[in-house]
Amino acid sequence: MQLRLETLTVHSRHPFRIAHGTKQEYANTLVRIEHDGLEGLGEASPSHYYGETPEMVAEALKTWAPHLGNDPFAFDEIDARLDSVLQGHGAARAALEMALHDWVGKKLGVPVWKLLGLDRSRTPLSCMTLGMADPDEMERKLDEILDFPMIKVKLGGPGDIENLRRIRARYRGKLQVDANTAWTPSDAVRALRAIEPLGIELVEQPVPRGDLDGLKFVRERSPIPVFADESAHHLSDIGLLAGRVDGINLKIMKTGGIREMRRMIHAARAHGMQVMLGSMIETSLGLSAAAQLAPLADYLDLDGHWLLADDPFDGAPREKGVIALSDAPGLGVKWREGARPA
Ligand code: MG
Numbered sequence: 001m002q003l004r005l006e007t008l009t010v011h012s013r014h015p016f017r018i019a020h021g022t023k024q025e026y027a028n029t030l031v032r033i034e035h036d037g038l039e040g041l042g043e044a045s046p047s048h049y050y051g052e053t054p055e056m057v058a059e060a061l062k063t064w065a066p067h068l069g070n071d072p073f074a075f076d077e078i079d080a081r082l083d084s085v086l087q088g089h090g091a092a093r094a095a096l097e098m099a100l101h102d103w104v105g106k107k108l109g110v111p112v113w114k115l116l117g118l119d120r121s122r123t124p125l126s127c128m129t130l131g132m133a134d135p136d137e138m139e140r141k142l143d144e145i146l147d148f149p150m151i152k153v154k155l156g157g158p159g160d161i162e163n164l165r166r167i168r169a170r171y172r173g174k175l176q177v178d179a180n181t182a183w184t185p186s187d188a189v190r191a192l193r194a195i196e197p198l199g200i201e202l203v204e205q206p207v208p209r210g211d212l213d214g215l216k217f218v219r220e221r222s223p224i225p226v227f228a229d230e231s232a233h234h235l236s237d238i239g240l241l242a243g244r245v246d247g248i249n250l251k252i253m254k255t256g257g258i259r260e261m262r263r264m265i266h267a268a269r270a271h272g273m274q275v276m277l278g279s280m281i282e283t284s285l286g287l288s289a290a291a292q293l294a295p296l297a298d299y300l301d302l303d304g305h306w307l308l309a310d311d312p313f314d315g316a317p318r319e320k321g322v323i324a325l326s327d328a329p330g331l332g333v334k335w336r337e338g339a340r341p342a
Contacts, residue, residue: 001068002034003096005061006341007054008043010283013309014141017132019156019180020049026281027054031061031095033103035072040103041333043286044095045253045279049230052091060092068096072103075259090233090256091280097257098289098331105330112258112292112332113325119295120325126300127152127176128321129307130167138163142170145306149321150174152204152301156182161194168198176299178204181230185214189221196223202299204249204276205229216244227276235260238267247274249301252290253282265296274298284313288331291323312339 008028015024031042044061046052067081078100082093105112113120127150133141145151151171153164156179168175177200183191188206202225207214209230219226228241229249241248248268255261265275276299277290284305291302302323305311314336326332 001070001072003061003065003068004032004034005058006030006032008283008312010281010311011309012281012307014131014133014137014307016281016307017157018154018178019132019182023281028282028286029054029057029061029092029095030285031099033068033072033096033099035070035103036107038103038106040072040099040101040106040330041285042095042097042099042102042289043282044091045282045286046091047253047280050090050233050254052089056089057092057095060086060089061096064092064096072100072107075100079259091253093256094252094286094289097259098252098286101258101289101292102330102333109329111325111327111329112289113295116258116262116292118293122295123291123323123325124294124297124300125149125321126302126323127174128303129178129301130154132157132160133163135159135163135166138166142167145320146171147320148173150176150201152176152178155179155191161191164195164198174201175199176201176204177224178229179206181205181208183207185211185217188214188218192218192222192224200224202227202247205231212240212244215241219245225274227274229278232264235264235267238264238271238273242271242273245273247276247298249276249278251278251280252286253280258289258292261290261293262296265293276301278302279304281307283308283311285331285333288313288333291325292331294323294325312336 008030029044033040044057128148225246227247228245232248277297278301282304
């Protein structure tokens, strides 16, 4: 197998502000695996929060490239070889693993969700994320997404609860909130009690990543179900979160691939937790890899193709909130006209 890397620079339509910081340009990495006349595509969206950079992604992929071997179907053997030279690096590993799935699906002529035996009619609707903004900006952003069935609002900044009240006054659909670790446990309980009358479906990551007892404290007092996102990184986190949260938000860039994400979904189910599948700022390529497991989820936050100004890939559904799994082989992603690099 031959592996090639390219920088995939994309921009969000608006500066995207959450409790961790603000960004508008994202240096993702495109991975192309060629074998037997076919090409599989993957994408890495390195997470600054988890200490990843584009340079680290490139370095990890170059380290792994000589160990890919010549059988794209041999996922377990490939995993073992890659782990023997370098572990971790979730985003880089996810890109590689999704390119292998794309290749295998194309080789067999079937979409990955079908290869996994899933029922696409069970795919839930996806929410649309509303980043932090001052009141005027928030009103303008809300105008663009009023007809989405579900919105996730980023909280954890000044004026956030007032903003949420303004949103609820205009928006009739389902509302979720995400504090991205911004609150202390007692602040979280106060905030959640204050927003309960607005009809909030769930709250994501109210307290810092490592504060597992804080999550439990909030869950025991919150009138709104509590989900872990930043605290749910590895398979081994699931057992630690059991009994402390109502659900988890999994992202392919955290888990390192489709197969590990599926293991985490089943582990969470075994502990009675609900499952959301989310994303970093990714193009339709990374999103469609996560979407292949969407029929296993209770909630989806796969909205990147709506947030981006320059998604080079096509095939994502245009119906708002709908993640439609296609019959196209592999990950079902095509280059948009004129976007394909030489
Ligand atoms: Mg989150």
